[in-house]
Amino acid sequence: xxxxxxxxxxxxxxxxxxxxxxxxxxxxxxxxxxxxxxxxxxxxxxxxxxxxxxxxxxxxxxxxxxxxxxxxxxxxxxxxxxxx
Numbered sequence: 001x002x003x004x005x006x007x008x009x010x011x012x013x014x015x016x017x018x019x020x021x022x023x024x025x026x027x028x029x030x031x032x033x034x035x036x037x038x039x040x041x042x043x044x045x046x047x048x049x050x051x052x053x054x055x056x057x058x059x060x061x062x063x064x065x066x067x068x069x070x071x072x073x074x075x076x077x078x079x080x081x082x083x084x
Contacts, residue, residue: 002084021033027076030073031044
């Protein structure tokens with residue numbers, strides 16, 4: 001649920017633009033990234049940055065994502081936008 005996602009102090013020096021990063025203890029090993037400059041770049045990703053789900057566009061960064069990981073990324077995305 002949206003209230004479970006907390007802003008972190010993380011800053012990625014390799015990404016252009018202004019980003020806000022969130023974590024949720026219900027989705028360990030994932031983070032939610034929101035791009036202030038371009039919402040189409042918003043994504044949920046594994047912390048190792050191997051797999052990404054771009055929820056606005058409903059696409060993944062690669063077709064080779066295990067189904068379980070796909071489902072978890074989508075569930076995390078939907079959870080962020082769930083208001084209790």
